[in-house]
Amino acid sequence: MKNIGFIGLGIMGGPMAANLARAGHSVVGYDLGPDRVERLTDAGGRGAADLAEAVAGADVVITMLPDSPDVEGVALGPDGIMRQARPGSLYIDMSTVRPETGRRLAQAGAVTGVHVLDAPVSGGEPGAVEGRLSIMVGGAEEDFATAMPLFEVLGATIVHVGPAGAGQTVKAANQLVVGGVYALVAEALVLLEASGVDGKTGLDVLAGGLAGSRILDLKRESMVNREFAPGFRVDLHHKDMGIALAAAREAGVALPMTGLVAQVMAAARAQGYGSLDHSALLKVIENLSGKDQA
Structure with missing residues (x-):
């Protein structure tokens, strides 16, 4: 079981976080929409009042956000994931963003001691609900191996495609x-x-x-x-x-x-x-x- 902080519980992130919770992981979710957080709690997860609460104590932090500025703000901001996550933890960005954003996150992680993967997905809402997404992953192979048990809950086609940014x-x-x-x-x-x-x-x-x-x-x-x-x-x-x-x-x-x-x-x-x-x-x-x- 992993302690997972999940940021972004929308059309894609909501069912993904719910599937992780149903698989037995401890999932703490944060989203600006209270109804989205409530759906996660119904699936066995727990809601967080803010980003810091979602990240605190997490072995793995996952973001599923709309665009590069959203991800960079949440991850690299003054109170963001890179400052909140403990060294040695794993941060997986599963949003669809610019490849340069994936590389920027990995560079920040190298400074703070947080392992980083960019792992965008394809398959739409049905794939997210059914746990049959295609997941294309950029980053270090050893971090990919660490994340594989989580990816197997979320997807059916899971491929390590190269270094940081390659997934994007x-x-x-x-x-x-x-x-x-x-x-x-x-x-x-x-x-x-x-x-x-x-x-x-x-x-x-x-x-x-x-x-x-x-x-x-x-x-x-x-x-x-x-x-x-x-x-x-x-x-x-x-x-x-x-x-x-x-x-x-x-x-x-x-x-x-x-x-x-x-x-x-x-x-x-x-x-x-x-x-x-x-x-x-x-x-x-x-x-x-x-x-x-x-």
């Missing part, structure tokens, strides 16, 4: 692929329906052939029905596309399709769909085609 680079690659597939599925559905073909039937055929994908498996029915309850919000994917473009610039490579998908994602946000699921790229393609179904 792989996640950026993941998000550009996911965004691109959503955009193309949206275009396929608009084409099918505008041509008089039943959208569900057409996407069912695509899902069974070479065009098949996890996105078609999970989302084709909800896209046909125009159901966009957020599993992963457009706002967050918009942020992630920015991370991918920044990583490309840093690496000195050209990613033209990523740039195009980033613009479609930005359009979704500008058109007021930021709080919807990222499958709502369909609405942008419909608007461009004059086929808005509201």
